[in-house]
Amino acid sequence: MAEALQKNRYADAPRRADWTIDQQWTSYTPQEHDRWNRLFARQAKLLPGRACDAFLAAKQKLELSRDGIPDFAELSARLSVFTGWRVVPVAGLIPDDAFFDHLANRRFPAGAFIRPEHELDYLSEPDVFHDVFGHVPLLADPVYAEFLEAYGKGGQRALRRGQLHHLARLYWYTVEFGLISTSQGLRIFGAGILSSPGETVFALEDSSPNRIAFDLERVMRTKYIISDYQQTYFVVESFEQLLQKCYQDFGALYDDLRMQPDIAAQEITPADRILTKGDHHYFEGRGLA
Numbered sequence: 645m646a647e648a649l650q651k652n653r654y655a656d657a658p659r660r661a662d663w664t665i666d667q668q669w670t671s672y673t674p675q676e677h678d679r680w681n682r683l684f685a686r687q688a689k690l691l692p693g694r695a696c697d698a699f700l701a702a703k704q705k706l707e708l709s710r711d712g713i714p715d716f717a718e719l720s721a722r723l724s725v726f727t728g729w730r731v732v733p734v735a736g737l738i739p740d741d742a743f744f745d746h747l748a749n750r751r752f753p754a755g756a757f758i759r760p761e762h763e764l765d766y767l768s769e770p771d772v773f774h775d776v777f778g779h780v781p782l783l784a785d786p787v788y789a790e791f792l793e794a795y796g797k798g799g800q801r802a803l804r805r806g807q808l809h810h811l812a813r814l815y816w817y818t819v820e821f822g823l824i825s826t827s828q829g830l831r832i833f834g835a836g837i838l839s840s841p842g843e844t845v846f847a848l849e850d851s852s853p854n855r856i857a858f859d860l861e862r863v864m865r866t867k868y869i870i871s872d873y874q875q876t877y878f879v880v881e882s883f884e885q886l887l888q889k890c891y892q893d894f895g896a897l898y899d900d901l902r903m904q905p906d907i908a909a910q911e912i913t914p915a916d917r918i919l920t921k922g923d924h925h926y927f928e929g930r931g932l933a
């Protein structure tokens with residue numbers, strides 16, 4: 645059957661109450677392992693001098709460069725030595741409450757399927773390359789590991805308060821599309837960028853997007869687009885800064901946010917500390933300017 649029509653082969657896999665499945669690592673085909681290797685090689689060439697040092701160092705110490713799609717059990721054995729985090733297989737996107745519960749217990753839910761050949765560059769749902777190559781390495785960094793656990797716990801509270809949309813923006817603009825300022829210049833830590841060849845270059849080098857200093861309330865008010873490169877990237881000073889920002893009572897913040905209007909993805913506000921003001925040329929003609 646033409647691969648184009650092939651659906652995610654884990655879609656009907658028996659799943660547990662926590663939405664995890666068996667990875668069935670031995671059932672990956674040589675074509676699927678080869679696709680991982682090509683995606684890996686392409687990013688490995690682009691990331692030096694662009695990805696943050698913590699990511700590059702962690703990718704090394706977790707031996708992610710081994711051949712083929714990693715066996716989550718083996719990878720978790722190596723990862724848990726550093727921060728106690730584990731990688732658990734899921735069939736695809738899982739409900740928010742289940743997702744937050746896993747993060748709050750230092751389990752990262754990673755899609756077990758690999759994208760089909762015809763979706764090499766555009767992903768409709770997070771696959772094993774996005775989740776394991778993009779998200780897992782920084783889980784070996786103690787401060788980042790603590791931040792993501794805290795995010796999981798915050799997610800459970802946000803769900804109870806009906807504030808998920810605000811907290812999801814924090815995840816989007818940091819864990820998925822975050823930049824960090826270093827003494828060598830801006831670097832990437834967001835998994836959505838680190839697993840995308842085009843956005844790896846665009847996020848740091850294109851004149852289109854805004855690059856604005858991270859501010860928690862500003863980020864939680866800022867809408868985002870899921871179908872293209874980001875119109876604005878937020879830049880943190882360190883993972884310590886990110887973690888420290890999370891250790892505050894979000895209740896008061898949510899009360900504030902209820903009174904504040906949302907901010908459009910490409911907008912600049914007077915209070916922003918602007919690193920680069922985008923000319924948005926990339927978005928013109930894409931109906932996003």
Ligand SMILES: C[C@H](O)[C@H](O)C1=Nc2c(nc(N)[nH]c2=O)NC1
Nearest residue numbers: 736737738739740743753812815
């Ligand atoms: C808000 C929350 O972060 C987001 O909606 C979710 N992300 C994910 C998810 N499920 C998976 N597997 N991966 C995600 O990144 N469920 C919910």
Ligand SMILES: [Fe+3]
Nearest residue numbers: 770820835836
């Ligand atoms: Fe992701």
